[in-house]
């Protein structure tokens with residue numbers, strides 16, 4: 001799109017291939033370090049696919065934040081801010097956060113009734129048999145297909161928009177380096193890649209926030225942003241907003257979006273099982289800050305910078321198709337910081353796409369291994385064989401992603417009858433989402449009433465119970481390093497990629513009474529979050545037709561800053577604290593090796 005491609009194609013290829021290659025090399029290095037300095041060996045399927053059940057809540061939260069941050073989280077949230085004003089960032093953030101908490105409830109329930117399941121689908125197979133299992137495998141792959149196509153085409157569109165890189169090349173190349181590093185790294189290294197992604201993510205978002213609200217001479221303060229938003233509401237009033245203002249929560253479009261974001265995301269995250277309640281709570285509260293901080297900064301900046309002659313296509317600005325493609329953030333980044341801003345946004349987006357793509361690769365390969373190969377092709381397959389299938393699964397889904405990316409790019413560029421503009425309108429999206437969740441609920445409730453059962457979950461609780469003993473492989477353990485890993489507060493890792501089935505480990509914590517308490521706690525927190533985020537905050541603000549004052553807007557910006565700092569603390573600083581003993585031991589051994597005092 002003319003006007004936003006201010007970086008060269010070389011930068012596009014450099015980012016697409018360079019970041020992937022950097023992470024592949026990093027994975028190789030980390031895997032070598034892990035093999036030399038920790039008791040965990042990558043030759044174990046359990047270590048490759050589930051990091052030997054020893055990941056702590058902060059790092060799990062980081063993995064959740066990383067895999068739940070897509071291109072859309074940064075671009076569509078900003079587009080909502082651009083289209084609807086201050087309610088847009090909130091509606092995106094709240095709508096997509098609540099279900100992370102709801103999922104913690106699911107997670108606790110799974111821990112009670114199928115604690116060793118690798119995937120949701122396994123529970124369905126044991127509980128309801130082969131036919132429902134096959135049906136849900138179809139649903140799982142259909143969901144993975146949709147998410148993969150969204151990730152690849154969203155990533156490719158952004159790279160193309162900012163650099164002019166060929167969209168087909170971008171769509172085909174994006175998944176390849178990600179598959180490489182996922183193959184090399186296994187889950188523990190992928191978790192570390194998530195950590196690095198997340199540190200950059202928060203760093204770049206904070207850079208944009210400080211630039212817009214503190215230092216940049218085009219805006220530089222909440223007060224100036226407020227004045228410019230007041231003027232923008234007069235020059236370009238928002239249809240469906242109270243008095244056309246950008247400073248109100250009475251916004252039809254943002255309200256509808258919040259509901260459909262809640263429902264739509266509920267289906268997406270439900271494809272990924274987990275039992276790490278604490279990790280989900282921490283991750284959910286931290287994730288909220290990403291779309292809120294990003295969209296309150298870049299979405300609103302994209303509105304007020306329309307007055308600046310260096311804005312793309314000035315004075316016309318962005319077309320509605322460009323807004324639907326998520327370009328307001330790109331327009332704001334380059335108007336604020338020229339090529340540097342565009343480059344920072346490109347890296348930010350690419351990191352988001354990479355980590356979510358890696359999660360998708362892990363998830364689909366685990367389903368192929370545990371829901372197709374192990375039960376139907378080779379029951380009783382050895383651990384080595386399952387590890388190989390898991391690797392092959394990653395390669396297979398990488399190829400599928402590249403093909404989907406290519407086909408969907410072709411369809412989008414050739415004006416298919418079903419267009420982004422028509423399917424992304426408020427009412428078609430709301431209708432689709434309500435129908436899908438409504439019909440599923442009706443079937444589940446009616447079915448349970450017609451055919452009630454007092455199922456005792458004995459079979460699902462027995463799932464994989466025999467594999468318990470082989471999960472940690474302490475070959476030549478290095479003294480001290482496994483202290484943290486065996487700590488009772490450790491959280492079993494995501495079995496199914498970085499967003500799958502983590503669970504609180506430790507004998508004392510796994511008593512039925514504790515599990516019941518955890519489930520109750522998760523239910524209370526999720527209900528409170530739903531009521532606060534979806535009702536108590538937005539409904540009075542919307543119903544009263546409140547239009548923000550300067551003080552109100554400054555408070556909104558300060559809350560966004562505080563939340564982003566909290567998020568950065570929870571998923572960037574806290575994991576370092578959690579692993580301080582292991583890190584200091586590992587660095588001690590490295591230092592001993594470097595200085596020639598280590599074991600040979």
Ligand SMILES: NC(N)=O
Pocket residue numbers: 068069070072073096265
């Ligand atoms: N992960 C989302 N919904 O941005």
